[in-house]
Amino acid sequence: MRSLAILLLALAALPVQAKVNSLQAARLGQELTPLGGERAGNAAGSIPAWDGGLAAPIAGYQPGMHHPDPYAADAVQFVVNQANQQQYQAQLSPGLQRLLASQPDYQLRVMPSHRSAAAPQRIYDATRFNAEQAELISGGNGVQGAAAGIPFPLPQSGQEAIWNHIMRYRGDQIHLVTNQAAVLANGSYNLLKLDRDIYFVYGREGMTPKGLDNTLFYYKYKVVAPAKVAGSALVVQETLDQILSIRKAWRFNRGERRVRRLPMLAFDTPQPDTNGMATADMVDSYNGAPDRYEWKLLGKQEMLVPYNSYAVHQQGLAYTDILQRKHVNPALLRYELHRVWVVEAHLRTGFNHPYAQRRFYLDEDSWQILAVDLYDKSGELVGLQESHPISYYDAPMFGSTLETIYDFPGERYFADGLDNNEPMYDFKADLSPRDFTPQALRREGN
Template sequence: MLKVFSLLLLTAFALQAQAKVDPTQAARLGQDLMPLGGERAGNAAGTIPAWDGGLATPPANYQAGMHHPDPYAADLPLYRVTAQNLEQHRAQLPQGLQALLSQQPEYFLQVFPTRRSAAAPQRIYDATRFNALNAELISGGNGVEGAAAGIPFPLPQNGQEAIWNHIMRYRGDQISFVTNQAAVLSSGAYNLLKLERNIYFLYGREGVSPRDLDNTLFFYKYKVAAPSKLAGSALVVQETLDQILAIRKAWRFNRGERRVRRLPMLAYDALQPDTNGMALADQVDGYNGAPDRYEWQLMGKQEMLVPYNSYAVHQQGIPYERILQSSFVNPELLRYELHRVWVVEADLRKGHSHPYGKRRFYLDEDSWQILAVDLYDKNGNLTGLQENHPISYYDVPMFGSTLETIYDFKGKRYFADGMDNNEPMYDFNAKLSPRDFTPQALRREGN
């Protein structure tokens, strides 16, 4: 028995340490694999095409500052998935999306031709190739070392590596943007909250080395612009890489108190500020923060119908009331495509608390963006669905969500974030620095 236990222990340590891949496998990046690890070839049925570089340059009709014109506007839907023909498509739908279709008979999916538009700068591809040979998990999987840019584990060997690929994917160097969010209640009522947001990424920035990171991924700040009764309240976050070594730091300026307060914990199942209790801290961007409360399992790849190339809901001038219907986001504005995704399951560890006892993530093979999440309670009951509706920001280039949603099946309500149709477009060249993301800067802005 002791020998068996020792063997299991040694195996566990070996699996934990295993991260770097064989050079012959790393050499596949940019060859039969696309540079971030996805399969370059299409599928056997021809319904998923080969990746040919994605949208790495803007189309001819694009001008800086525009809401990105839809390069696939001429595409026609191949078919619709509805509650009536759901049985034909279950195998290619996340459980949460199946439930949404069943519970909301008026909802539908418009399925379009698959366009593999994900792209990133060449230096991110080069860094990813380096990472395949050098990056590794540390602190029991709660941190990553040996990487300063790019996907850390383009050939993932476990669920932790896959979720770190999402957390550490390229999203630009800095962004200044204005978006709106809304918690849509079961009655269909909602109030828009307009946020002025800024992000300064340290990880992924050109010229940064692993030593320069100092356990920091990025800096984030938002300020409430509307409604007037909340305007002026603000939040600053300093996002750490290994959040077990050092938790993320967050400060909030409350306009009524005119004081900056350090938030004791803005992670895991803490409620996101200004969301009416509709979203948890670790649900931002599909998933963020320390992975230590869950056991992660890499389930393999699957062909799934997922949100993709969501340019229609991104276009300038669309009234927000047209996007936000009473029970769901307007399906006429959404686009679904068939893509290969990595499926990762996260089960809550014994001794830890969280409203979600299990989550199933669907990660795009070309970008590592989380596209959908099935949400389960502690008893294993399906309780919700998250979706990220992405586009290729081809002026950078980078691939990321333009709209994020969380459906609460029990409460018959949903949360939507990212609506920017009537705001200035993202500025990926904003003049920002880490000095803009301190409690002192927050205090200055509030006065």
């Protein structure tokens, strides 16, 4: 208890990050996009100007469909592979360079860049408000003065940038059914099917800073298959300031037929059913309190990143066609040149984590983390995370349809989000906070 009190006092003594003034904030929606990206394209013309993104369903889309690819007619501009990767080194993350170097049959299909990220107008309006009001508290481990929109559209630190990812708009509520798989070095894997519900609090319509109760979102899943583990379930109540109040999580164990409070589901806690490849804070590329790392904003860079990944999202694709030995099928992936914010995180002294250093690449138009380089305690590059996003233009919301984690020493990988043979996400699901309690979890298991 004494060490906790010392930590809290130390955090309280740290200065609050300065707010953005009105002149800076006025750039939003002008030369900057409403969420803080550069509206203009690049000088070479290889990155276009942002024109609002895909803010409405495209022709031919019907509710419930796996989203048709608006860019299906695009031709491959060039291919990056093991033989020519040095030519594109400046635009490749170290993790992607290593993946290409270690896998002679892996390649990047680089397509024309489309800045498709979009959000509802109310998110843009809230972001404009947040720009002048939001500030970091608790030594950077909490945010106040913000609601609904991006809290720091003009980031001044690595912590602000990572909070933009954590607090980005992902809809009001979602019901989804997805599969995940830990693909071993020999190519074998077992699919785990999860029925998931998410109820977002921070980004809801009408939410104000005074209306927040330190809750970011509620999350619940139930294992559907395979039969031997079906019925197990988990519920999480995610807090905004996790120094003030840690996240609460309960698990229903089918064998015990009872709900248990989990003492810890954060940081380096192993993520279940990933064969040891993922920790709890790697879900959604990064989640939870940032207090165990020192964060540095390195600036912005043009890089080849996963984007508009509609091909791997299409309905009816066999999971065996997606999950190849050593890596996801590159013929189903799409890479584009985009500007990304680069944020580096170094583990603080006194803390343990298998990844002592991480480098994050955040999309300038959505604040979605697109890739993460993972380094161990000795400084060796040991892993790569990638998020393959699309614009869910019926929401509208920009987010990943498939997430991967590559374990280089183990020559294996983990994939999550496989939904090609499941019903499409329901952004209008009938959910409420009452569905995310220990009592609700008990009912789920019965």
